[in-house]
Amino acid sequence: xxxxxxxxxxxRKSYGSVEAVRGISFDVARGEIFGxxxxxxxxxxxxxxxxxxxxxxxxxxxxxxxxxxxxxxRGLRKRVGIVLQSSGFYPRATVRESVEHMAAVYPAPRDPxxxxxxxxxxxxxxxxxxxxxxxxxxxxxxxxxxxxxxxLIFLDExxxxxxxxxxxxxxxxxRKLKELGKTVLLTTHxxxxxxxLSDRVAIVKDGLLIAQGPPSELSADRARYRxxxxxxxxxxxxxxxxxxxxxxxxxxxxxxRGERLEDLSVSRPTLEDVYLDLTSEEPS
Amino acid sequence: MSTGALLWRQFRFERRMFxxxxxxxxxxxxxxxxxxxxxxxxxxxKTKDLNTLVPGIAxxxxxxxxxxxxxxxxxxxxxxxxxxxxxxxxxxxxAYFGGLLANAVAxxxxxxxxxxxxxxxxxxxxxxxLDVLELAVFTLAGVVAFGSLGIAMSHAIPNFDAAPAYxxxxxxxxxxxxxxxxxxxxxxxxxxxxxxxxxLKHVIDGLRAAIVTGSGIGHHVGALLALVAxxxxxxxxxxxxxxxx
Ligand SMILES: Nc1ncnc2c1ncn2[C@@H]1O[C@H](COP(=O)(O)OP(=O)(O)O)[C@@H](O)[C@H]1O
Ligand SMILES: [Mg+2]
Numbered sequence: 247x248x249x250x251x252x253x254x255x256x257x258r259k260s261y262g263s264v265e266a267v268r269g270i271s272f273d274v275a276r277g278e279i280f281g282x283x284x285x286x287x288x289x290x291x292x293x294x295x296x297x298x299x300x301x302x303x304x305x306x307x308x309x310x311x312x313x314x315x316x317x318x319x320r321g322l323r324k325r326v327g328i329v330l331q332s333s334g335f336y337p338r339a340t341v342r343e344s345v346e347h348m349a350a351v352y353p354a355p356r357d358p359x360x361x362x363x364x365x366x367x368x369x370x371x372x373x374x375x376x377x378x379x380x381x382x383x384x385x386x387x388x389x390x391x392x393x394x395x396x397x398l399i400f401l402d403e404x405x406x407x408x409x410x411x412x413x414x415x416x417x418x419x420x421r422k423l424k425e426l427g428k429t430v431l432l433t434t435h436x437x438x439x440x441x442x443l444s445d446r447v448a449i450v451k452d453g454l455l456i457a458q459g460p461p462s463e464l465s466a467d468r469a470r471y472r473x474x475x476x477x478x479x480x481x482x483x484x485x486x487x488x489x490x491x492x493x494x495x496x497x498x499x500x501x502x503r504g505e506r507l508e509d510l511s512v513s514r515p516t517l518e519d520v521y522l523d524l525t526s527e528e529p530s
Numbered sequence: 531m532s533t534g535a536l537l538w539r540q541f542r543f544e545r546r547m548f549x550x551x552x553x554x555x556x557x558x559x560x561x562x563x564x565x566x567x568x569x570x571x572x573x574x575x576k577t578k579d580l581n582t583l584v585p586g587i588a589x590x591x592x593x594x595x596x597x598x599x600x601x602x603x604x605x606x607x608x609x610x611x612x613x614x615x616x617x618x619x620x621x622x623x624x625a626y627f628g629g630l631l632a633n634a635v636a637x638x639x640x641x642x643x644x645x646x647x648x649x650x651x652x653x654x655x656x657x658x659x660l661d662v663l664e665l666a667v668f669t670l671a672g673v674v675a676f677g678s679l680g681i682a683m684s685h686a687i688p689n690f691d692a693a694p695a696y697x698x699x700x701x702x703x704x705x706x707x708x709x710x711x712x713x714x715x716x717x718x719x720x721x722x723x724x725x726x727x728x729x730l731k732h733v734i735d736g737l738r739a740a741i742v743t744g745s746g747i748g749h750h751v752g753a754l755l756a757l758v759a760x761x762x763x764x765x766x767x768x769x770x771x772x773x774x775x
Contacts, residue, residue, distance in 0.1 A: 300620055300775075320620050328618040334610030338550040339543075347543055349532055351621045361613070 251429040258305035266292045268453035281444030282433040289453040327396035337376030347397035352394035361393045381412040404406040476508040584649035586710035589734035590670040591641035600680030614775045659744025667738030671757040678764030685771040725757025729760040743746040
């Protein structure tokens with residue numbers, strides 16, 4: 247089996263007395279899109295910035311493309327693209343100049359024009375970075391991270407603040423990266439983003455991983471089917487592990503009474519239900 | 531690309547960005563020259579005064595193009611997260627900061643040359659005693675001392691909005707006691723001692739020797755040593771307290 251692109255074992259990080267990350271372990275396989283999903287303050291940025299080599303860990307082991315990022319090896323940085331949660335540009339450089347300038351730093355960069363097209367900024371190529379909208383700036387972030395043609399890409403909240411259309415565009419770019427065989431570690435507090443992009447998701451809360459797996463299995467884990475319908479205008483809901491029998495019984499009874507089951511639906515809990523369930527405060 | 535080639539590329543990029551920034555271009559290029567023209571017109575352009583003013587403005591220009599400009603620049607680059615972005619790429623820090631410094635050095639050199647030429651062409655200051663080597667030595671010494679102090683200063687500045695207050699708190703008193711605009715030979719003892727302890731007076735003394743009096747470097751070893759000491763202090767502080775974010 248090929249070595250994992252990222253391997254994290256019992257990672258810990260304290261800021262003074264604040265324990266931001268309290269023992270996290272996960273692996274990201276090559277070519278995989280891995281989502282770290284969690285609310286603000288969960289420890290996502292702390293985790294990725296340790297993997298990017300920006301912060302020193304307090305404990306545990308990490309390996310990124312076979313190296314320890316804390317060693318700050320230049321060779322590793324040639325193979326990694328980083329979109330930080332927030333970072334700036336030279337405001338007076340145009341999109342094209344910014345991307346071309348960045349390309350020169352890498353041994354085998356992508357074509358700058360093609361990279362600009364990839365993130366959908368062709369029409370803004372001659373606009374100065376300081377004049378871009380928030381969403382366009384985020385796309386320039388992405389272009390700068392991709393122009394070095396990295397094997398592994400970190401995306402820290404890549405679509406926060408996007409409108410729905412811009413978010414779809416960004417998702418399209420991430421899917422293209424997957425087609426190109428890249429490995430992606432993304433963080434998000436948007437469920438639908440984690441769900442629709444990631445091969446596997448890890449849910450982080452208070453510095454701990456509380457669930458991990460493919461989005462479908464994460465839901466299936468606790469999955470019960472939910473059957474709901476209206477009777478006399480009242481919403482009725484049932485949860486079950488096997489909807490076949492319950493449905494049979496419900497529809498049979500309704501037929502006997504000569505009623506219809508208005509608004510009948512059978513649904514499975516989405517990742518959202520799991521997420522809300524897992525990250526809600528436990529009743530004390 | 532080699533580190534040298536990347537440094538050169540960064541330098542050219544910084545040049546292009548510099549000229550697109552009207553306020554930076556104004557403070558680095560126009561301001562010292564405006565001081566020169568204004569003070570020469572207000573206080574008259576007697577040769578004796580010009581012999582003080584021209585090297586004084588040259589020294590002022592060295593300080594604005596390096597100390598002031600770098601304190602502002604680095605604070606901005608840090609606050610914007612540009613330094614942090616660079617740190618995540620394979621760009622060697624030597625190439626990046628080398629390009630940034632080279633940009634400031636280029637401004638200092640052009641500015642000193644402009645002042646020397648204007649002093650001669652516009653105000654008729656003689657070039658009979660001009661010592662180009664000494665001019666280069668003291669410009670360089672000033673650039674290294676003030677450049678490193680500017681970077682060190684940026685570490686103390688909490689955010690870009692506060693930068694003018696911090697920089698001017700250092701810059702303004704220093705230019706007034708260091709003989710920039712007028713001779714400070716009759717300065718009260720305390721202020722004179724302060725001026726001698728600070729770097730600007732030594733830069734100006736060296737530049738005056740190079741431009742006006744023609745007394746060689748041998749007569750200004752003290753000034754040079756003071757600048758070397760400030761450079762060592764500046765580089766130490768700049769490196770020791772460096773913050774990327
Ligand atoms: N540089 C820092 N210094 C002190 N505390 C920090 C620092 N960075 C993050 N924290 C704290 O660590 C916790 C996790 O933050 P972060 O990793 O940014 O979470 P997320 O990215 O999931 O929102 C938060 O409580 C945050 O306040
Ligand atoms: Mg974060």
